[in-house]
Amino acid sequence: MLIIGELINGMFQDIARAIKDKDKSVIQKRALEQVDAGADALDVNCGPASAKPGSDIRWLIEAIREVTDKPLCLDSSKPQVIESGLEVLRGKAIINSTTADPEKLDILVPLAKKYNALLIGLTISTKGIPQNKDQRLELAAEILAFCSQADFPVEDLYIDPIVLPVNVAQAQMQGILEAIREFKVISTPSPKTIVGLSNVSQGTKSRGLLNRTFLTMALAYGLDAAILDPLDKDLMDSLITAELILNKNIYCDSYLDAYRRK
C-alpha cells in the first residue's frame, strides 16, 4: 500500500499562509509529521490561491527536500506546473495527475517517462465526470491504450476511479469499488489503483468514519494506493488492520505498533 499524505496543500489555510510568507518551518513540520505517521510519499499542491504556482511548487519541493527524501506527488491540474516541479525535484516523483484527455496525455505521459515518474490517471475527461462503472472502465482503457502506445510502463500507472462524495453519489459507490477491482483485469500487466480518499466524505458530518470505512472496503477490492490524511490515527489503524487481514503484514499481538515502527 502506497500511502500519500495529503496535508501539504494550499487549500489548507496554514499551508497557504506559509507559501505566501515563504515560511519553510510550517511546511517542513507538516512533512515530517506525515512521514512519522506512516506516509510513504507526500502530495504537494500550491492550492487555488497561488498566483505563481510554478515557482511556488519549486519552493515547496526545496523546503520539503531539506527534511525528507520521500517521493513527492506533484499535484496540479496544469501540466506546466508539474513540469516546473519535475525540473528541480531530486528523487522519485509521482505526477498527480493526467485525465483521459489526449491533450493532457500528450504532455504528461512523455514527462513521466522522461523523469521516470509514477503517473496517476484520473478516469475523467473534458466530457465530464463518469456516471457509472462502465464509463470508468472505458476511460481507464483509453489511458492504458495511450500509455501502452507510448511505451510507458503500465506498472507505474495508478488509475483513479474518481471517488465522489457519498452524500451526492451514493448509488455510484459500489460501482466505484468494483471499478477498482476491474481496472486490474483490463490489462496485462495490471495498472495499479489509487483513490483520493477524503472526497468520499466531503460535505458530510461523519468524515472520519466514512473515510475509514470506504478505505477498508477499497482495500478489500485490491486498492494499491491512497492520498489521505495520515495524521488520522483511526484511519491508519483501519488501514493497517485491513492490510493485516489481507496478509500483507505478519500478525503479532502488537501489529499496530510494529507496523508504525517499520
Place this chain on the structure above:
Amino acid sequence: MLIIGELINGMFQDIARAIKDKDKSVIQKRALEQVDAGADALDVNCGPASAKPGSDIRWLIEAIREVTDKPLCLDSSKPQVIESGLEVLRGKAIINSTTADPEKLDILVPLAKKYNALLIGLTISTKGIPQNKDQRLELAAEILAFCSQADFPVEDLYIDPIVLPVNVAQAQMQGILEAIREFKVISTPSPKTIVGLSNVSQGTKSRGLLNRTFLTMALAYGLDAAILDPLDKDLMDSLITAELILNKNIYCDSYLDAYRRK
C-alpha cells in the same frame, strides 16, 4: 443485513449462572439490550456447561419470548437440542447449524422445512476445517445439493465460510472473503451468506478493531448476515456506514441515528 445478537450464550459467565439459577431477568435484559442496539434476531446457546441442554434451551426461549418476538437462532451442535427448541418456539427460527455431513443434513434440513426455519450451513465436515477457498466452495456445493434435492428453499439457506482467527490462519482470510462472494454464484437462486464474526479476533489483543475491519470487508464482498455483539457501538457504526456506502440505506447527515431509530 441480518444482525444476530450473540450475547445469550452460556459461554458467558453471567448467562451460564442465569441458566443455572433460572433467573429470567438476566436473560430478558440481555435480549432487550441487543434488540435496542439493532439486533434483528437473537442467538440462543446454552453453553458447554449445560447438563440438560434440551430443557435449558426451552427455558431460554420461553424467557426471551416474554419480552420480544424477534426471530431466535437456535445454536447447538446437537440436532436434538435444536429440535427441542423448535417444538416450543413461537415465531421465526434460525437453525444454527448444520455441517456438510450427511448425518446432520439428514436430520436438520427436514426439520428446517417442517418448521419453516432459516438454516445456517457451515462449510465444515467430520473430515475437518477447510484449509482454503476451494474446500469451502466444495462443502457449500454439497450442502446446496442436499437442500436442492430435499426441496428446501435455497434463499433460506445461510452458508458460513467458517471464519478462523487471524492470528492462526492469516493466509486464509482473503480466501474466506472471496468464498463469501463466490457462494453467491455457485447456485441460482443464490444462497445467503453469514459469518460468526467474533472468531476472527479470538485470542488477539485488538478484538474490536479486527472485528469491525473484517466485517466491513465482508460486507464489501456481499455478506448477508452476521452473528455479532450488537452492543459494540463502534462495530455497529462501521456496519451502518458500510451499508450506507453500499446504498442499502439512504444518506442523511444523521444516518447513524436514523438507522438506529428505524
